[in-house]
Amino acid sequence: MNTAPPPIGAALPHESAHLHVTGEAAYTDDLPEPAGTLHAAPGLSAVAHGRIVSLDLSAVRAAPGVRAVIVAADIPGHNNCGAAVPDDPILADGEVSFHGQPLFAVAADTREQARYAARLAKVEIEAWPALLTVEDALAADSHVLPPVDISRGDVAAALASAPHRLAGTLHLGGQEHFYLEGQVSLAIPQEDDSLHLVSSTQHPTEIQHVVAHALGWRMHQVSCECRRMGGGFGGKESQAAQWACIAAVLARLTGKPVKLRLDRDDDMRATGKRHDFRIEYEAGFDAAGRIAGLKLLLASRCGFSADLSGPINDRAVFHADNAYYLDAVAIRSLRCRTTPYPTRPSAALAGRRACSPSNR
Amino acid sequence: MVIGEKRGDSLQLRAVNACLQLLPMLDGKALFTVEDLAPLAPLPGTGSLHPLQQVLVDGHASQCGFCTPGFVMSLFALYENTPACPTRDSVMEAISGNLCRCTGYRPIIDAMPAAWALPRVGIGRTAVLAALDEMAALPTLEYRIGEQCFIAPRSLAELAAARQAMPEARLVAGATDVGLWVTKQLRPIHDMIGLGAVPELKAIHRDAGTLAIGAGASLTDALAALVDFEPGWADIARRFAAPPIKNAGTLGGNLANASPIGDSMPGLIALDARVLLRRGERLRRVALEDFYTGYQQTALEPGEFIQALDLPPAPAGRLFRCWKISRRFDQDISTVCGAFALTLADGHVCDARIAFGGMAATPRRAPITEALLLGQPWKADTVGDAMAVLAEEFTPRDDLRASAAYRRHVAAKLLQRLWLEASGVPASLSGLEPQA
Structure with a gap:
């Protein structure tokens, strides 16, 4: 029987610390690759918004070591990797919605061969105007989700009768998640139409779900495992799915294990960032600083797809009053559709950021 | 590692x-x-x-x-x-x-x-040295894979011969840039001549006020020698790159790479450095400021390589500073790198050499500003006039790091920083003590 006192209040070391410091902690890319593993690389769009006029992949297919090349039409199930809202194509289909969007993917004998081949595509895209900023999207009335309004009391009256008024605009910048281990997935075909995925992800269940849909399979045909991640920070919650889906489709097509480890530059180009916000505020208050009324507009740059923009912006709304009780408050949340890149949740979602205006 | x-x-x-x-x-x-x-x-x-x-x-x-x-x-x-x-x-x-x-x-x-605070442990150096000696006795490396070959000459003479025999081969010292051509650009690099095993190239000599640095000296060693020679190098030495890059990269590599934002060149040009070029048995010296003939272009002829860099003795009364302006403190590429070498006598500027990186397609001097300073009293008015000229002397580019206007503004402000520092006023954040 264990008679040691319970370790409450004791500083316990990280369960993997002794493995981290000796280099023995294995991340997805460190695991032994099954014999015959192919390596995948995506071909990315150099245009932010437009129509794919032609996608000539003959040089890609002919490159040394190439075993398979896929485009949107080769995805056997649903061409979607958006778990919350199904509006995120795995591979662009007809239209390009952001700079760095995957257009096709290659599987080759080595990672270098796949990356090399992916650069040989002849891509013609008719460029359309792009909405790059929140302001662009507001001017174009472009949204990924309808506006949300939440209010209490009569804000107009409270502002009108307040002895003092203050109004202004804040910009909170976006951010690259910068997980030190980049996106990586290894898809290993199993017996009887099933697949095991090793993925660096914060949400293995969601990967299982989205990959099964992409393959046109039932969920029990896909399993997903993540022993440890080299950082995620929200950037491997929903968006690990895209790379898992590509690896899985290529694995199913070739019957071989397929690993997709994004090059860091491709990772930064192709993956979403933290939402940036434009916040407009108008407050009425008395000489003691007590807030009589607060009107807020929270407008965020959501990229081209909704992903988790709903919960993130809702969190911003719910936290906007911070620790204060406001008698009269009106908050409007706009989730703006833009075309630079998709945006994704980042650690702590938007709560802390939304506190900014009420702390001013 | x-x-x-x-x-x-x-x-x-x-x-x-x-x-x-x-x-x-x-x-x-x-x-x-x-x-x-x-x-x-x-x-x-x-x-x-x-x-x-x-x-x-x-x-x-x-x-x-x-x-x-x-x-x-x-x-x-x-x-x-x-x-x-x-x-x-x-x-x-x-x-x-x-x-x-x-x-x-x-x-x-x-x-x-x-x-x-714990008992000290260490690697067994004697055994490691013995193993290194054993490897040193092995023949010169000639590593072939497919059609590609990598040779690593063991002496200057071997290198000169190899360079003449393989003028198309890529010289590789620390690979801090070439490594990225491989990993990022997937650029095919054919034959390579490695410089790491040529002992003469690593030599650093200080003699009668001059300094000679072998092209293969690591940036760590070269920058330490430069700081020792002229303390005004301290800012660049700290911020050139992180230690793993300075340990691998070489001064010769930085010079030959011919980047317009290489951080060694402005200071070296200001100090009137010359590069010693070798082709077979032929040696020639070229002033560093004449070495750059265009964007990433140098005066090197086929079969020629940089053997060393020489700095002449410092004149009495020289004021030298070199600063790097970048978006981050550590691990960043220069937006502007500015170097100033002014010789002052009787309160007047009797020699002026000013050079910048990040302001043109090559590292370049600022001759108009230099001419304005020459012979003038070293005082605030002179500096103000020179700043106005310096702000207009270059036509830098707008790019991701900064606008052209910002670069011109900063270039002129660095001259003001020189004036302030020379007057004993702390003018750079890194020189300020934190406030309690």
Whole structure:
């Protein structure tokens, strides 16, 4: 029987610390690759918004070591990797919605061969105007989700009768998640139409779900495992799915294990960032600083797809009053559709950021 | 990882970036990776750890752990190389090339003094030196893979002959840039001549006020010699790059790379440096400012290479400063790099050499500003006039790092900084003491 006192209040070391410091902690890319593993690389769009006029992949297919090349039409199930809202194509289909969007993917004998081949595509895209900023999207009335309004009391009256008024605009910048281990997935075909995925992800269940849909399979045909991640920070919650889906489709097509480890530059180009916000505020208050009324507009740059923009912006709304009780408050949340890149949740979602205006 | 080489009779250990080392560059060297540390523990084989590893565990210095092996090795190089517990500043400098995203740097920095409080362990240097001697006796490396070959001459004469025989081959010293051509640009690099095994190229001589630095001297060694020669190099020496890059990269590589934002060139041009070029037996000297003929173009002829760099003696009364302006303090590329060498006599400017990186397609002098300063009294009015001229002297580019207007503004402001510093006014943040 264990008679040691319970370790409450004791500083316990990280369960993997002794493995981290000796280099023995294995991340997805460190695991032994099954014999015959192919390596995948995506071909990315150099245009932010437009129509794919032609996608000539003959040089890609002919490159040394190439075993398979896929485009949107080769995805056997649903061409979607958006778990919350199904509006995120795995591979662009007809239209390009952001700079760095995957257009096709290659599987080759080595990672270098796949990356090399992916650069040989002849891509013609008719460029359309792009909405790059929140302001662009507001001017174009472009949204990924309808506006949300939440209010209490009569804000107009409270502002009108307040002895003092203050109004202004804040910009909170976006951010690259910068997980030190980049996106990586290894898809290993199993017996009887099933697949095991090793993925660096914060949400293995969601990967299982989205990959099964992409393959046109039932969920029990896909399993997903993540022993440890080299950082995620929200950037491997929903968006690990895209790379898992590509690896899985290529694995199913070739019957071989397929690993997709994004090059860091491709990772930064192709993956979403933290939402940036434009916040407009108008407050009425008395000489003691007590807030009589607060009107807020929270407008965020959501990229081209909704992903988790709903919960993130809702969190911003719910936290906007911070620790204060406001008698009269009106908050409007706009989730703006833009075309630079998709945006994704980042650690702590938007709560802390939304506190900014009420702390001013 | 940490590379061990024999320098004189002792073992030199230096951290480098594993991802930028080409395999044949490691020939003849000792290589230490994170797996080599636990066996140095006081009780190896019992699960005990090297003191640095133990204190990182005890100090909660890892969270996701992905960056940890890199930090361990940067700290290990510093631990092995210093006879006493390093200062907080030197720990910060040692890890300036390592990024942590989740843990935070404080517990990592604290690990060094904590490790010093434990019984000291060290690698068996005698055995490593013996192994290095054994490898040195092996024939010159000629590494072939497919159609590609990498040769590593062992002397200047061998190098000169190889360079003439293979004028198309790529000279590779530290591969801090060539490594990225491979990993990022997937550029085919055919035959290569490695410079790492040519001892003459690493030599640094200080003689009768002059300084000569071999083209193969690491940036770590070259910058230390430059600071020793002229203390105004200190800012550049600290901020040129993180130690693993300075340990791998060479001064000759920085010069030959001919980047318009190479950080060694402005200071060297201001100090009237000359490059010594060799082709076979033929030697010629070219003023560094004439060495750059266009964007990433140099005066090197086919079969020619940089052997060394010479600096003339410093005139009495010389005021020299060189500063790097970049978006981040550590690990960043210059937006503007400015160097000023003014010789003052009787309160007048009797010589002026001003050179900039990041302001043109090549590292370039500012002759109009220099002419305006020449012969003038060294005072605020003169500096103000010169700043106005300097702000208009270049037509830099707008790019991701800065606008052209910002670059012109900063270039002129650096002259003001020179004036303030020369007048004893602290003018740079890094020179200010933190306020209590």
